[in-house]
Amino acid sequence: MDVLSAIKKRSSCRDFKKTQIKNEELDCLVNAALASPTAINLQDLKINVIQDKNLIHNISQECFRLMNEKTKQRMQERNADNIFYNAPTIFVLSSPKTVYSEMNAGIVAQSLCLASESLGLGSCIIGMAAPAFAETNPNNLKNRLDMADDEYFCLSVAVGYANSKKSPHELNRKQIREFY
Numbered sequence: 001m002d003v004l005s006a007i008k009k010r011s012s013c014r015d016f017k018k019t020q021i022k023n024e025e026l027d028c029l030v031n032a033a034l035a036s037p038t039a040i041n042l043q044d045l046k047i048n049v050i051q052d053k054n055l056i057h058n059i060s061q062e063c064f065r066l067m068n069e070k071t072k073q074r075m076q077e078r079n080a081d082n083i084f085y086n087a088p089t090i091f092v093l094s095s096p097k098t099v100y101s102e103m104n105a106g107i108v109a110q111s112l113c114l115a116s117e118s119l120g121l122g123s124c125i126i127g128m129a130a131p132a133f134a135e136t137n138p139n140n141l142k143n144r145l146d147m148a149d150d151e152y153f154c155l156s157v158a159v160g161y162a163n164s165k166k167s168p169h170e171l172n173r174k175q176i177r178e179f180y
């Protein structure tokens with residue numbers, strides 16, 4: 001699939017099949033993440049690839065435990081009891097805190113989503129996993145990912161085969177300012 005088609009067709013998947021993705025697919029995703037640009041080419045982002053069901057469950061449970069009522073309700077409306085929507089593979093992007101760390105993570109996240117789309121896989125960027133790794137949370141799971149003291153959670157991405165997927169969002173031309 002060409003890049004423009006992948007960009008156009010991608011949408012967030014919130015309904016994954018339990019079937020694990022193939023190793024060849026995982027390799028493609030890892031390479032896509034690693035091929036992403038990082039500021040000053042520091043390549044200081046850690047790409048934690050998690051397929052351990054218990055670990056995925058524990059991260060999700062920790063987030064549910066700390067979730068506010070409004071978000072809990074939104075998850076209920078989505079029929080979701082897992083913040084990763086039961087995706088069998090998740091990528092947790094973490095980094096030392098720099099001016100560019102969030103941007104680096106955002107770019108890697110989109111690379112993962114577009115690569116997933118081109119492989120026929122569903123994906124969803126998950127910011128909601130943050131509380132599970134927050135310094136302020138005494139039960140944080142940083143150790144479980146061997147995260148260094150100065151490393152912090154930036155973003156995560158859920159990937160798997162889609163059971164169902166919504167249509168891509170409407171494009172809003174109001175976001176564009178034109179100076180010709």
Ligand SMILES: Cc1cc2nc3c(=O)[nH]c(=O)nc-3n(C[C@H](O)[C@H](O)[C@H](O)COP(=O)(O)O)c2cc1C
Pocket residue numbers: 010011012013014124125126127128129155167168169
């Ligand atoms: C930084 C970021 C964080 C996000 N976090 C979540 C999340 O925690 N849970 C979720 O279901 N979707 C999350 N999303 C997905 C957005 O809700 C989604 O991209 C948006 O609704 C547009 O829909 P689309 O991805 O289908 O175009 C996140 C997206 C971004 C860019």
